Amino acid sequence: MRFERRDHPSTGLVLLAPVGAVLAALVVAGLLIAIAGANAFEAYGLILKGAFGSRLGFSETLTRATPLILTGLAAAVAFRAKLWNIGGEGQFYIGALAVAAFGMIPAVAGLPPVLAVALCLLAGAVAGMLMLLGPLALRLKFGVDEVVTSLLLNFVAVLFVSMMIEGAMKDPLAFGWPSSVPVPGNAELPKLMERTRLHAGLLIAVGAAVAVWLVQARTVFGMRSRAAGLNPRAASFAGVPLGRTLVSVACLSGGLAGLAGAIEVLGVKGYVTTDLSPGYGYSGIIIAMLANLNPLGVIAAALFSAVMFVGADSMSRALSIPSYIADVTVALSLLTMLVALFLTQYRIRR
Amino acid sequence: MRVLELQSITKRFGAVTANEDVSLHLDKGEIIALLGENGAGKTTLMSILFGHYTADAGTVRVEGAELPPGKPRAAIRAGVGMVHQHFALAPNLTVLENVMTGTESLWKLRSDRAGARRKLADLSAKFGLKVDPDARVSELSVGECQRVEILKALYNDARILILDEPTAVLTAQEAEGLFATLREMAAKGLSLIFISHKLHEVMSASDRVVVLRGGRVVAERRTPETSKEELAELMVGRAVQRPERVPGRPGAVLLEGVDLTLGGKGGASLKGVNFRLHAGETLGIIGVSGNGQTTLAGLVSGLYPPDGGALLLRGHRPARHDVPHAIAAGIGRIPEDRNAEGAIGDMATWENVVLERIWDPEFSSRGIVRRGAAKQATQEIIRDHDVRGASVDGRIRLLSGGNMQKLILGRVLRAGPEILVAAQPSRGLDEGAIAGVHERLLEARGKGAGVLLISEDLDEVMALSDRVQAIVGGKLSPAIPVEAADARLLGLMMAGDWSVAKEIEGADAV
DSSP, X not given: OEEEEOSSOOHHHHHHHHHHHHHHHHHHHHHHHHHTTSOHHHHHHHHHHHHHSSHHHHHHHHHHHHHHHHHHHHHHHHHHTTOOOOOHHHHHHHHHHHHHHHHTSGGGGGSOHHHHHHHHHHHHHHHHHHHHHHHHHHHHHHOOOHHHHHHHHHHHHHHHHHHHHHTTTBOXXXXXXXXXXXXXXXXXXXXXXXXXXXXXXXXXXXXXXXXXXXXXXHBHHHHHHHHHHHOHHHHHHTTOOHHHHHHHHHHHHHHHHHHHHHHHIIIIISSOOTTSOSSHXXXXXXXXXXXXXXXXXXXXXXXXXXXXXXXXXXHHHHHOOOTHHHHHHHHHHHHHHHHHHHHHHEEEEO | OEEEEEEEEEEEEXXXXXXXXXEEXXXXXXXXEEEOOTTSSHHHHHHHHHTSSOOSEEEEEETTEEOOTTOHHHXXXXXEEEEOSSOOOOTTSBHHXXXXXXXXXXXXXXXXXXXXXXXXXXXXXXXXXXXXXXSBGGGSOHHHHHHHHHHHHHHTTOSEEEESSTTTTSOHHHHHHHHHHHHHHHHTTOEEEEXXXXXXXXXXXXXXXXXXXXXXXXXXXXXXXXXXXXXXXXXXXXXXXXXXXXOOOOOSEEEEEXXXXXXXXXXXXXXXEXXXXXXXXXXXXXXXXXXXXXXHHHHHTTSSOOSEEEEEETTBOXXXXXXXXXXHTTEEEEOSSTTTTSOOTTSBHHHHXXXXXXXXXXXXXXXXXXXXXXXXXXXXXXXXTTOTTOOSSSBGGGXXXXXXXXXXXXXXXXXXXXXXXXXXXXXXXXXXXXHHHHHHHHHHHHTTOEEEXXXXXXXXXXXXXXXXXXXXXXXXXXXXXXXXXXHHHHHHHHTTOOXXXXXXXXXXXX
């Protein structure tokens, strides 16, 4: 058996790859469900029902997808330019913390809602950017691998958040629980559905995905960042300013992850705790890969991930299968996607 | 005695026939050259022989015994060794370790380094392939790496050695050394096949030539009974004439280097480079690779500003020294390495065409790419320059070297550059493509552009240049008119002996 490079992978094949990968992941996870003693079809049926079957499930799925779209985008734009931003989780938390800190400024409570929200979002995005510019500066100046630095900064960020919400930013009214002072009401994102947690952040996330897609496909910046990622030497021969391009990419990527954190605070919780994110930053990496780094694909991949997590909760209550099966399935889908991507590039020969 | 026989080999890739009914044989102690243009099926044929590919039909016999298809191990065991064009060496291991790799059973507890060292030393001495067994491969020159590859094959007791374009990466001197080694190996009873598209090396190094064209053997000649001209015609299928340079009338100075110095960027440093390029002339810079050509080309192309001295554009120091300003000032650039520098393989053809001019209002406005205009320009280049196999939206990776170069020339010439920097413009191209590149360069000169031709190919520099300077150790020799140059004088200049050149330049100035 050997692999032969395909010269022209067809569009159909490229679109089929994520679908095949998800199906393969579901088959493997189905085996695990069977081993755990339940019917896999029944389990998947319950997952779908849990995720879409009720007003609450549906709204929860979309609420869950919102930060995932943004962290997925953050990873996708960076990976396109071969900037390996593994620090989405840290940028998410610092973005969230920045919003909470900004909300503590007394003047914010007096602003009109639109302005308050906009400024809060900006604060979150800028904080996320700064978080990624550090690792990038180290890479550009000293050649330090940003995989390591951005990954390790995640732990620094979470511990910093923990320090702040137990100290300077601790909410005195939270009965001693470590959480930040809530943002003022005028900075909260409006709800999209009555009596659910679904908020306008979803629109921002989808809008961001479309905007990123447009930027990548149609602008000079998009072309340059892709060139810089694919072949830095040829890109600089063609006059692409590598450093400046990477800085812009880092701002976009870190900004999106920071925005995700900001939106989660303004839309869902209102304050920051250290369990604000069940790994949104890390999931974003999987989602970006599953979407094959396509910004519009990120929406679908984030939705898949959200369905699994929300649905698995109710499925696990009904069948007493651990809800970790959702984590397993999503993780499996990353592995199968890597295989599927390989198979779009190569064909197997005897 | 027949040591190798290929019979009626046919190999298809989808609709493309790479080899059709190819038969050839090799006798003991013989060197045959497999001659053909890029894409003629030479490498495919040798890959079948070595077991990398399985033929659709036909057989391979080594010393009478048929080789099982698709089994490189069997080929190695039968005594076939292959030296690939792109070396398969581990850079972090020593020469000895590289040579030993794969020769010992994984289950053996100890590796017999002492024995291996002895065997390697013997081979080294026997064939005059000098190389330090303890040197790391990453520290070796390209020529030395090739020696290691050959030694690796010999270490596996190869009696038949196949070399895929062995001189593609070597300097002229290294190539001569290689061919002397090959001769010696043949005299000691080895049988060799080398793949090439360079006529002069085929003529000088082989006993017999097999010419492939379009996947078929079109001719077979004893080398003493043929000529370069005949082989060229057989290889291309028609008579190929490189274009002739007609004397021109150089105009004003367009580009002038004054004591340029630049340390170590992407190659040897420049240590005080002076030249003058006039409109309507070609200034040839000849030299053995690694003497600063890459750095000079990069500097003039706008990649890096000089550390010292000045690069004057029409007598003025440019306000900024970077790529966009160089292009905007009318400098067209043909990069030395068209795949690594000239193109981004996984981007579309049209993107590759416009990337270096993307700031031009023709191709973008307010940060938005004007895709229509970009694609149309690409379409025109593909049509006007006869770029085969290219589609506007297709990835550029699949273009052959010759077509890639046509596309690069196309994008550069479209802007009507006043200055053209061509670094090794025909490296790795076949005869037909070289003639095409030369024609374009002469055309640009005819239209009044100044062409700075940086090349290691003596024939090319002699054929295209009006004046020639040699680059040695980061310095340029005095310029001599090409009429006064011959191979011997240029050889002297490339070796650093500039006394004659100085006299000629002095006489010329008066």
